Amino acid sequence: xxxxxxxxxxxxxxxxxxxxxxxxxxxxxxxxxxxxxxxxxxxxxxxxxxxxxxxxxxxxxxxxxxxxxxxxxxxxxxxxxxxxxxxxxxxxxxxxxxxxxxxxxxxxxxxxxxxxxxxxxxxxxxxxxxxxxxxxxxxxxxxxxxxxxxxxxxxxxxxxxxxxxxxxxxxxxxxxxxxxxxxxxxxxxxxxxxxxxxxxxxxxxxxxxxxxxxxxxxxxxxxxxxxxxxxxxxxxxxxxxxxxxxxxxxxxxxxxxxxxxxxxxxxxxxxxxxxx
Amino acid sequence: xxxxxxxxxxxxxxxxxxxxxxxxxxxxxxxxxxxxxxxxxxxxxxxxxxxxxxxxxxxxxxxxxxxxxxxxxxxxxxxxxxxxxxxxxxxxxxxxxxxxxxxxxxxxxxxxxxxxxxxxxxxxxxxxxxxxxxxxxxxxxxxxxxxxxxxxxxxxxxxxxxxxxxxxxxxxxxxxxxxxxxxxxxxxxxxxxxxxxxxxxxxxxxxxxxxxxxxxxxxxxxxxxxxxxxxxxxxxxxxxxxxxxxxxxxxxxxxxxxxxxxxxxxxxxxxxxxxxxxxxxxxxxxxxxxxxxxxxxxxxxxxxxxxxxxxxxxxxxxxxxxxxxxxxxxxxxxxxxxxxxxxxxxxxxxxxxxxxxxxxxxxxxxxxxxxxxxxxxxxxxxxxxxxxxxxxxxxxxxxxxxxxxxxxxxxxxxxxxxxxxxxxxxx
Numbered sequence: 238x239x240x241x242x243x244x245x246x247x248x249x250x251x252x253x254x255x256x257x258x259x260x261x262x263x264x265x266x267x268x269x270x271x272x273x274x275x276x277x278x279x280x281x282x283x284x285x286x287x288x289x290x291x292x293x294x295x296x297x298x299x300x301x302x303x304x305x306x307x308x309x310x311x312x313x314x315x316x317x318x319x320x321x322x323x324x325x326x327x328x329x330x331x332x333x334x335x336x337x338x339x340x341x342x343x344x345x346x347x348x349x350x351x352x353x354x355x356x357x358x359x360x361x362x363x364x365x366x367x368x369x370x371x372x373x374x375x376x377x378x379x380x381x382x383x384x385x386x387x388x389x390x391x392x393x394x395x396x397x398x399x400x401x402x403x404x405x406x407x408x409x410x411x412x413x414x415x416x417x418x419x420x421x422x423x424x425x426x427x428x429x430x431x432x433x434x435x436x437x438x439x440x441x442x443x444x445x446x447x448x449x450x451x452x453x454x455x456x457x458x459x460x461x462x463x464x465x466x467x468x469x470x471x472x473x474x475x476x477x478x479x480x481x482x483x484x485x486x487x488x489x490x491x492x493x494x495x496x497x498x499x500x501x502x503x504x505x506x507x508x509x510x511x512x513x
Numbered sequence: 514x515x516x517x518x519x520x521x522x523x524x525x526x527x528x529x530x531x532x533x534x535x536x537x538x539x540x541x542x543x544x545x546x547x548x549x550x551x552x553x554x555x556x557x558x559x560x561x562x563x564x565x566x567x568x569x570x571x572x573x574x575x576x577x578x579x580x581x582x583x584x585x586x587x588x589x590x591x592x593x594x595x596x597x598x599x600x601x602x603x604x605x606x607x608x609x610x611x612x613x614x615x616x617x618x619x620x621x622x623x624x625x626x627x628x629x630x631x632x633x634x635x636x637x638x639x640x641x642x643x644x645x646x647x648x649x650x651x652x653x654x655x656x657x658x659x660x661x662x663x664x665x666x667x668x669x670x671x672x673x674x675x676x677x678x679x680x681x682x683x684x685x686x687x688x689x690x691x692x693x694x695x696x697x698x699x700x701x702x703x704x705x706x707x708x709x710x711x712x713x714x715x716x717x718x719x720x721x722x723x724x725x726x727x728x729x730x731x732x733x734x735x736x737x738x739x740x741x742x743x744x745x746x747x748x749x750x751x752x753x754x755x756x757x758x759x760x761x762x763x764x765x766x767x768x769x770x771x772x773x774x775x776x777x778x779x780x781x782x783x784x785x786x787x788x789x790x791x792x793x794x795x796x797x798x799x800x801x802x803x804x805x806x807x808x809x810x811x812x813x814x815x816x817x818x819x820x821x822x823x824x825x826x827x828x829x830x831x832x833x834x835x836x837x838x839x840x841x842x843x844x845x846x847x848x849x850x851x852x853x854x855x856x857x858x859x860x861x862x863x864x865x866x867x868x869x870x871x872x873x874x875x876x877x878x879x880x881x882x883x884x885x886x887x888x889x890x891x892x893x894x895x896x897x898x899x900x901x902x903x904x905x906x907x908x909x910x911x912x913x914x915x916x917x918x919x920x921x922x923x924x925x926x927x928x929x930x931x932x933x934x935x936x937x938x939x940x
Contacts, residue, residue, distance in 0.1 A: 249809055249813070252813070253809075257816060260819070260820040263827075264823065267827050282538070283827055285538045290819055290841070294816060294819060296659075297816055297852070299660050299662075299663045300660050300812060300852060303663065304809065307662050308720075309720040310716075310717065312723070313669060313717070313720035314713070314720070316667075316668070316672075316716070317713060319667070321677065321712060360670065361670075364666075368671060368674055372640060373573075433633055434587055434633075487701065487706065490706050491706070494710050494713060498713040498714075498716075498717065501717055502717055
């Protein structure tokens with residue numbers, strides 16, 4: 238049975254998604270390659286302008302992604318999975334990097350495809366923010382980063398040659414991807430947070446500060462030092478371990494449940510009746 | 514002024530809060546920032562309802578304080594480098610490198626940490642104020658047509674959320690009643706998986722019910738293009754007929770719930786969905802398809818303009834200054850147009866839309882006015898007013914314009930209708 242996606246990605250949507258992903262990545266990573274000429278008044282506003290523009294980009298991508306016509310089954314599935322993620326998220330928050338959102342995102346992206354994974358990442362975070370009062374300037378960045386986690390899971394190879402990847406091989410791939418995604422997500426969110434918390438405002442010589450306009454390698458070195466000290470060692474490792482444990486313990490069952498739901502929902506193209 | 518109690522349009526509160534946050538982003542003056550935060554607290558205290566989202570404002574205040582402390586801690590402990598040394602801490606260095614933490618703590622570092630931390634903290638308070646004042650449910654119901662699907666997903670998620678708690682209780686009760694092993698080791702597998710499977714099954718029932726009522730249907734792809742037949746003319750085995758057969762389902766089938774709506778008076782808003790059944794759906798005709806093409810082209814153009822505009826902000830040498838900003842504004846306009854066009858394809862009416870009257874406009878204008886005052890002061894005001902230097906350890910400047918500018922934002926606390934109490938809000 239070939240994979241059928243409830244949120245199909247056409248060529249136009251794929252181009253748009255790629256464009257927005259590149260732009261989004263630039264909005265995360267701007268401290269590394271921004272030029273800081275003191276006369277250009279906008280460099281210091283850059284993070285605030287991005288905070289305003291990224292939600293617009295997310296909305297535009299959503300409008301285009303839903304263009305293909307999601308049916309009620311896809312909507313209901315997205316809504317229910319988002320609600321489950323919104324329940325799971327506060328369970329882990331605050332307990333030292335125990336993150337319980339990623340495993341469901343990864344598995345849903347794997348089963349329902351990259352488009353569904355991206356939308357689910359965004360809607361999960363948005364619903365969770367609405368329900369637990371987490372709306373803030375960080376929200377659209379978290380949404381995009383989680384969208385990428387789901388998108389990437391959907392893009393993992395489905396078959397080797399003619400053989401479908403299932404069973405232990407699939408679980409191994411998902412676990413490796415989960416660890417990779419956990420660290421990358423942590424790094425991305427740190428990168429977003431870094432200039433806000435640690436901008437070199439007064440010419441200090443700290444090894445952890447962001448220095449506007451410094452060469453990319455210099456800032457990259459500083460960023461990794463900052464990240465390693467503040468979060469990678471504890472939070473991101475905790476996130477990777479939690480995701481791995483849950484994937485190994487629950488992964489096979491959840492994959493089976495989602496695949497069964499997918500079969501029952503029959504997300505295949507709708508049969509069209511021609512007029513005779 | 515309108516004396517009746519009513520909730521303001523959520524968009525007005527968000528515009529007001531974004532204006533205040535934009536003003537806060539222009540300054541590191543602790544006096545101005547404190548004033549902005551105080552105005553937020555005043556308006557929240559006088560105009561919030563007693564709904565759960567309104568009570569979360571305290572949490573945002575906590576987050577803001579945490580951010581100030583974080584930034585202060587970072588500056589004082591990791592990046593301290595000033596003239597006035599307050600006290601010395603033992604310096605810890607990574608062997609064989611210049612990676613050092615702690616060491617001398619200077620007053621300048623502490624001040625700079627507090628100033629920049631307050632900037633971020635006050636912006637968080639502004640967002641928190643919008644969260645406390647604007648009803649998220651009303652905001653969702655104002656979702657533009659282009660992202661109608663997204664809005665429905667969030668609505669479903671918020672509606673399913675409490676059901677999950679009930680589901681967890683039911684499953685754990687069943688688990689306790691079952692004989693045999695009930696080891697906490699299996700808790701995850703024995704509770705989470707049944708709840709999960711149950712939720713997915715329910716989602717399929719929900720989908721069938723939604724489909725039958727016309728929710729979540731944008732283009733009726735079951736009906737061939739140009740088909741203008743009404744429901745009664747469609748042949749018996751046409752797929753859309755399936756939902757009509759649900760009428761004959763057993764009494765406790767979940768979709769039956771919607772049938773009870775049938776008994777509602779003729780002009781009840783839910784009746785709208787009944788009319789969808791009988792109307793000739795011409796959504797997918799050629800007009801709509803060409804407008805879909807135009808809207809996707811507009812969306813791609815808007816994204817391109819926004820990307821290039823953002824790039825020009827980062828690298829001012831790539832483009833003359835005004836062009837980048839122009840591209841951003843133009844991109845936003847094109848995005849709005851594409852959005853509006855994409856929304857046209859969506860034949861859904863809005864249930865009791867929130868009105869936008871005088872108080873709404875006043876609130877939005879107050880917020881935006883503060884942002885305008887701060888941008889003007891930033892450009893034409895005296896040096897060091899909005900960004901006081903930390904070097905001299907002097908008291909930050911203040912001016913009457915700053916005070917007046919911020920106090921404008923407090924007007925909504927007095928000039929808007931009071932929010933209804935929670936009993937009245939249940940509608």
